[in-house]
Amino acid sequence: MTEFAPDAGFRKNRKLKAALLRHKALSKDGLSERLFGLLFSGLVYPQIWADPDLDMQAMELQPHHRIVTIGSGGCNMLAYLSKSPASIDVVDLNPHHIALNRLKLAAFRNLPGHADLVRFLAQPNEATNSSAFDQFLAANLDETTRSYWNGRKFGRRRITVFDRNIYKTGLLGRFIGAAHLLARLHGIDLTEITRTRSVREQRQFFDEKIAPLFEKPIVRWITSRKSSLFGLGIPPQQYDELASLAADQSIAPVLRHRLEKLACHFPMRDNYFAWQAFARRYAPEGEGPLPTYLKREHYEAIRDNVDRVGVHHASFTELLSREPAASRDRYVLLDAQDWMTDQQLNDLWTEITRTARSGARVIFRTAAEKSIIEGRLSPALRDQWTYLEDRSRELTSLDRSAIYGGFHIYEKTA
Template sequence: MTDAVNVSRQLGAAVFQKPAKSLAGLNERLFARLFEGLVYAQIWEDPVADMAALALKPGSDMVCIASGGCNVMSYLTTDPASITAVDLSPAHIALLRLKQAAATHLSQAEFHDLFAHADRPENPALVDRLLPHLDPDSRAYWAGRSMGSQRRRYFARGFYRQGVLGRFIGAVHVVARLARVDFRPLLDAPDMETQRQFYDSAIDPLFDRPLVQFLARQRASLFGLGIPPAQYDKLAGDGAVIDVLRARTRRLVCDFPVRDNYFLWQAFNRGYQNAPDASLPPYLEPGNFAQIASRANRIRAENLSLTDHLATRAERSLDAYTLLDAQDWMTDAQLTALWAQITRTARPSARVLFRTGGTDDILPGRVPTHLLGQWRYDMAASAHAFARDRSAIYGGVHMYRFKG
């Protein structure tokens, strides 16, 4: 079986829930096709909130989903023994492996130029220097082209404008310009009251525009947020998706100071702030570079589903699991298979942290009691992690502790 066929099979297993010839089935197949490429140039879950909730100790062994690789690299600041990062997108695995090679073979200033500025004309040459240090698949990806453009050039044109999410954010900016909304006053806001005033006067009215309302009703329109069809209904709950998007945008803009929230900068600047004291993911903070560089080889990146990977691990071999929002995609059978492997591989006091598009924990009643009953839902840690999550895109953050 070729790598491409294997990736398509795994994506299909994760995403396809409806008949192929139905509209829902066609949407699922379109989403899976998009997910074979780069979706997230930056992950949209807050690693600072996650690390605080998980209380990771030095020497921990953890498994997570790679996505853009930012959180995986940031977890290195906790001094883990090992991190295994899996992802169904080969592009995400290639990106994480590029970050590992860059941390090992570039200087701090070069590393910062490549991933924090991510738009310097010298950056493609840095990628060229890293190619010999990559595995064949990752080397082929970064030496290759997408839609006629060299991927190494992404880092000269603004890397965070690339990928499915980057293009979605770009489309949002086009809609804002058509409505004559300029986001620069928000980025210059001196305090949170000014941020709230800007939201109320400039951003909130955008959600009342007919075009925005129409787009929010189309499942395919939200593929750019990485929301598959199965998650769309969970996101809306009993209401309309436009109301959820409005509330979560309000939280992003109004609940955290702009100077401290790099997610806000990504949404409204399409890149990190260019300033000495800019808010950045922990792995890009200059003071953390020595730790990141010395520990990058502790990461193992695999183009594989989480359940399939866990099936290869020994019993009682892992301390922490971060699942992002992957469970929102899953059927009951898939959830059961995943939690069977999590429970088998968990060490005493292991923790599992995940997010949901809706507000509620999705596991009770779907994962059998003989499995879920071996875990305790940590309500306080879950609420605290949600309150601290600056990305503001999810309805809930949830943490379970193993009773074993």
């Protein structure tokens, strides 16, 4: 098992540093990369911001499939377990995400029942959650993960964040909180959209309350800076991709369009991403959905399958380089390729292609609409994969998380 320091910073995490840094330290781009790296070295995603239901439709999971996925907040790999795949390897360069993934797996394995699981992982202001950790989870964690959650931050044990609201923490949680504060300064309470009763009312709220915010000078000034999107986990490279979509190179119209999809394209009762964005929590019972992995109908299958997961503090390429040829069926890259150089992309796809069985699928997301690998992979690699373009376009329109421009599926043909 790879060990990591409970307070590992960006300088100590060589793997993360190598993945993020391209430019000289004192250059404008280099400074931007290092600022993002420092922010990204802590917990970023308490909830993964990618729709696992979309992933499962794209992957068409079968019981014999062996999956490799980036971990992030862990919601995706747990959802995949509802389909009982043969195995899942989870990789992540962020040690905080590793600790969160391992904790969520332990919660399924060791908490007494479904209600206890939902209380621990989904309900805010439950003061007994840290006690549940002490009673049921701590002794069943590896020493490194146990030390992480027992470690102190600002004078309190890290695990006590579950007594409050973990979804208000991490880089993403703080970014959403800052957006709420900015809206309140302009007289808008974003939580009011959760009280709408139809998509029509959601549209009215967006048009009347949210859309005008993007014309405010302070909002346009903030969104004109690359660092404004670091809180979404979007690095400088992705900012450039998004800015290229707008005629005036401003990110504000792109953000407005993505937020419009989140607010207006799906009923609030069906979209837990919208609840997290606008209410900073999941919906109360009966008012909206829980994430797939927390739904009662999937509880037993996920609990029974948690031992099929391995969690690795490693890069995707690094893990695959240790695996035998023709040994994996499904690969979930999230948006990681948006950060990569051409060399890194080709190194990654070399290992994917080597380890992929015939019919294997790779799925990923991109900040912009177009697939990131076209024109960048060597022909020898690219020619072994078929782009399922129509299916990719169809599923992009169904993505409830709404933050990405494109969702892409590739299938191995040889």
